[in-house]
Amino acid sequence: MNGEFxxxxxxxxxxxxxxxxxxxxxxxxxxxxxxxEVSWMPSYGPEMRxxxxxxxxxxxxxxxxxxxxTAFDTAIILNQQSLDKFENTVKPGGLLIYDxxxxxxxxxxxxLRIYSVEASKTAxxxxxxxxxxxxxxxxxxxxxxxxxxxxxxxxxKKSLPERHHKLIPANLEGVKLGGExxxxxx
Amino acid sequence: MSELRxxxxxxxxxxxxxxxxVDAYYGYPITPQSxxxxxxxxxxxxxxxxxxxxxxxxxxxxxxxxYGAAGAGKMAMTSSSSPxxxxxxxxxxxxxxxxxxxxxxxxVRGGPGLGTIQPSQADYxxxxxxxxxxxxxxxxxxPASVQEMSDFMRLAFELAFKYRNPAMILSDGAxxxxxEKVELFDPIPRRTDEEVAQQCPWATTGRKRGxxxxxxxxxxxxxxxxxxxxxxxxxxxxxxxxxxxxxxMIGCExxxxxxxxxxxxxxxxxxxxxxxxxxxxxxxxxRPQTLWPFPTKELRSLAxxxxxxxxxxxxxxxxxxxDVRLAVNGRSRVEHFGRMGGVIASPLDIFEALKQFAAxxxxxx
Amino acid sequence: xxxxxxxxxxxxxxxKTKLLxxxxxxxxxxxxxxxxxxxxxxxxxxxxxxxQTIGIAPVGCAVMAYEFMEIDMQEAAxxxxxxxxTGIKRxxxxxxxxxxxxxxxxxxxxxxxxxxxxxxxxxxxIIFINNxxxxxxxGQMAPTTLEGAKTSTSPxxxxxxxxxxxxxxxxLIAQLPxxxxxxxxxxxxxxxxxxxxxxxxxxxxxxxxxxxxxCFIEFLSNCNSGWKMSAVQANKWMEENTFKYYVPGDIKxxxxxxxxxxxxx
Numbered sequence: 001m002n003g004e005f006x007x008x009x010x011x012x013x014x015x016x017x018x019x020x021x022x023x024x025x026x027x028x029x030x031x032x033x034x035x036x037e038v039s040w041m042p043s044y045g046p047e048m049r050x051x052x053x054x055x056x057x058x059x060x061x062x063x064x065x066x067x068x069x070t071a072f073d074t075a076i077i078l079n080q081q082s083l084d085k086f087e088n089t090v091k092p093g094g095l096l097i098y099d100x101x102x103x104x105x106x107x108x109x110x111x112l113r114i115y116s117v118e119a120s121k122t123a124x125x126x127x128x129x130x131x132x133x134x135x136x137x138x139x140x141x142x143x144x145x146x147x148x149x150x151x152x153x154x155x156x157k158k159s160l161p162e163r164h165h166k167l168i169p170a171n172l173e174g175v176k177l178g179g180e181x182x183x184x185x186x
Numbered sequence: 187m188s189e190l191r192x193x194x195x196x197x198x199x200x201x202x203x204x205x206x207x208v209d210a211y212y213g214y215p216i217t218p219q220s221x222x223x224x225x226x227x228x229x230x231x232x233x234x235x236x237x238x239x240x241x242x243x244x245x246x247x248x249x250x251x252x253y254g255a256a257g258a259g260k261m262a263m264t265s266s267s268s269p270x271x272x273x274x275x276x277x278x279x280x281x282x283x284x285x286x287x288x289x290x291x292x293x294v295r296g297g298p299g300l301g302t303i304q305p306s307q308a309d310y311x312x313x314x315x316x317x318x319x320x321x322x323x324x325x326x327x328x329p330a331s332v333q334e335m336s337d338f339m340r341l342a343f344e345l346a347f348k349y350r351n352p353a354m355i356l357s358d359g360a361x362x363x364x365x366e367k368v369e370l371f372d373p374i375p376r377r378t379d380e381e382v383a384q385q386c387p388w389a390t391t392g393r394k395r396g397x398x399x400x401x402x403x404x405x406x407x408x409x410x411x412x413x414x415x416x417x418x419x420x421x422x423x424x425x426x427x428x429x430x431x432x433x434x435m436i437g438c439e440x441x442x443x444x445x446x447x448x449x450x451x452x453x454x455x456x457x458x459x460x461x462x463x464x465x466x467x468x469x470x471x472x473r474p475q476t477l478w479p480f481p482t483k484e485l486r487s488l489a490x491x492x493x494x495x496x497x498x499x500x501x502x503x504x505x506x507x508x509d510v511r512l513a514v515n516g517r518s519r520v521e522h523f524g525r526m527g528g529v530i531a532s533p534l535d536i537f538e539a540l541k542q543f544a545a546x547x548x549x550x551x
Numbered sequence: 552x553x554x555x556x557x558x559x560x561x562x563x564x565x566x567k568t569k570l571l572x573x574x575x576x577x578x579x580x581x582x583x584x585x586x587x588x589x590x591x592x593x594x595x596x597x598x599x600x601x602x603q604t605i606g607i608a609p610v611g612c613a614v615m616a617y618e619f620m621e622i623d624m625q626e627a628a629x630x631x632x633x634x635x636x637t638g639i640k641r642x643x644x645x646x647x648x649x650x651x652x653x654x655x656x657x658x659x660x661x662x663x664x665x666x667x668x669x670x671x672x673x674x675x676x677i678i679f680i681n682n683x684x685x686x687x688x689x690g691q692m693a694p695t696t697l698e699g700a701k702t703s704t705s706p707x708x709x710x711x712x713x714x715x716x717x718x719x720x721x722x723l724i725a726q727l728p729x730x731x732x733x734x735x736x737x738x739x740x741x742x743x744x745x746x747x748x749x750x751x752x753x754x755x756x757x758x759x760x761x762x763x764x765x766c767f768i769e770f771l772s773n774c775n776s777g778w779k780m781s782a783v784q785a786n787k788w789m790e791e792n793t794f795k796y797y798v799p800g801d802i803k804x805x806x807x808x809x810x811x812x813x814x815x816x
């Protein structure tokens with residue numbers, strides 16, 4: 001980042017169980033390992049029980065003021081409800097990444113850079129369900145390389161319990177794959 | 187070596203308790219702070235530092251377990267959320283009346299009653315204006331980041347023992363549930379029984395023959411004796427007010443309008459101040475880190491310097507705003523803005539309110 | 552023979568324990584509290600554990616127990632003594648901890664604290680004074696007040712259909728697996744006092760072993776002022792009435808419920 005100012009405000013949203021919170025945590029931890037200021041603010045409480053889950057992640061070269069936001073630089077969207085809820089919260093000129101699986105009404109805004117990442121389909125085809133969220137993350141990092149892959153590995157080491165460290169190569173594989181399958185839509 | 191980690195506020199608080207050399211945690215589960223006991227139970231510090239972690243049958247019992255251990259000179263703490271802290275008020279009053287050091291954490295949720303599990307700041311009055319019965323004060327620390335959840339745990343015990351007074355960490359669901367970078371301090375060894383006996387000669391550790399017995403009590407039946415004690419307490423409180431005020435000021439040097447906010451409201455307000463500055467409105471933020479003692483002098487001097495208005499931003503119907511008014515004492519305009527019931531005012535909401543306030547509006551929500 | 556000649560060590564027939572001071576007790580003459588205070592402090596002195604003992608006083612008639620007992624003590628809020636005792640014992644497992652509580656404190660407002668302290672098997676001694684009435688507040692109905700007994704809040708006698716039954720909390724406590732020793736004693740005759748003191752001694756000896764296991768001793772006492780009788784009448788009434796419902800004797804020892812429970816539940 002060469003000492004440049006960087007402030008990236010991200011909302012990640014989908015169903016509970018899609019790994020939304022853990023994707024956010026890995027991203028935040030990786031940012032921390034890279035020396036950034038980070039925050040991770042989940043939705044919590046009854047709305048998490050079986051419903052939608054979302055998390056706000058902020059990566060910044062400077063002290064983070066509010067971890068709670070209503071406008072974002074990037075939205076990573078994994079289901080229709082989340083698209084309906086968050087499409088209008090992306091700042092003009094911002095980034096919207098979505099997995100088209102299960103999306104009946106694609107994003108309509110014209111003032112955003114919109115990308116689709118077929119993570120669900122790819123994970124199904126390659127039997128990589130457990131790292132579905134890493135494919136999504138990889139897609140995002142391809143478009144916005146806010147954290148380098150070396151630090152993603154360091155972040156995974158910190159986020160995952162030791163007994164799961166053997167899964168890190170597969171996770172990194174997912175990140176790589178995500179970078180390959182992401183496509184600009186508009 | 188200090189250690190960098192990404193942690194939830196509640197987890198950082200629990201880890202800091204182990205590292206601060208706390209002797210005992212007694213608690214009862216309640217959302218949104220159950221991670222505190224869960225973290226402690228999983229960490230099992232009894233095996234490493236010797237810290238006791240016990241799940242009590244109620245908040246009533248846990249605060250009284252804290253009373254017992256604190257009366258015996260040990261570093262004891264509990265944590266809960268609003269409804270549970272209401273149950274603890276009896277015990278807290280007794281602890282204040284017996285002049286015992288301990289730490290109580292309130293990860294506040296919306297009320298009244300069972301309310302909601304979402305973040306709130308509606309327990310300000312309960313915390314700084316009494317809560318339980320009798321004339322007493324809690325040293326009240328208000329963390330606004332995960333880092334402060336860790337740092338204030340150690341600070342709260344330091345202040346509690348320095349003044350033999352209960353200390354409260356008044357947090358909220360947002361600070362408890364969010365993750366941020368935290369630099370953990372190096373572990374402080376737990377005091378040995380001998381060190382406790384030496385440092386706390388008032389503590390009931392077993393009366394040595396030929397010495398005076400120690401009695402921990404808040405009962406003083408004779409009115410004049412009770413009054414004498416009340417006067418002593420008030421002197422202590424005055425000393426705390428003189429020495430222990432802590433606050434952070436951002437952009438207050440040239441500010442025309444100052445937001446006063448603590449905890450997660452201070453974080454959203456910080457962003458609102460950034461937005462205001464970008465729009466050309468000279469705004470600042472005064473963030474009390476101690477709610478009692480309150481930064482009265484700091485606010486007064488800002489008012490004397492010519493700040494035109496103070497906007498108290500709280501997740502409540504307006505509680506701290508009363509203390510802001512007392513401090514400003516008519517020198518400038520003071521209003522409140524906030525959401526209630528677990529709803530968080532966004533930075534944009536606060537920025538809008540600040541603009542209206544600067545334009546002379548009174549009714550802001 | 553002069554008085555000074557008689558005051559010699561070898562002539563002593565009774566000597567007050569050093570662990571009770573000379574302050575006049577705040578209890579009514581003939582009440583059991585004073586005697587239980589004495590045998591408790593005597594036992595602690597005889598066992599030589601006074602430097603390691605911490606006591607918890609209740610709210611009730613014994614609220615000022617710490618004024619008379621010359622050991623380190625804490626004064627609890629009403630009913631909370633077992634929680635304080637837990638808090639202390641957990642951070643000082645090698646010290647001796649006891650609570651001293653009345654029937655309102657232990658069996659009404661503090662039922663939860665009492666039950667759960669015993670259910671965890673906190674290695675402490677609970678001393679429970681049961682006189683079937685609220686003495687300090689002036690003779691109101693207690694959870695242990697006998698059926699039909701008149702008090703200021705049951706002026707027509709305790710009606711169990713609306714006021715509930717007198718609670719045998721001691722028998723309830725005995726059912727808990729982590730409770731080691733449960734006994735019901737009285738201090739209304741010299742023979743009873745001797746047995747009661749032996750029970751206290753056994754409880755502290757169990758505590759010294761450092762194992763899990765709560766010891767629980769109930770003392771039946773008269774409340775002659777509350778019952779509006781002379782002390783002698785009150786003790787007689789207690790033998791004839793109270794002892795039938797709250798039968799004295801051991802209920803549990805060393806984690807074993809005794810074969811013939813003294814009271815059918």
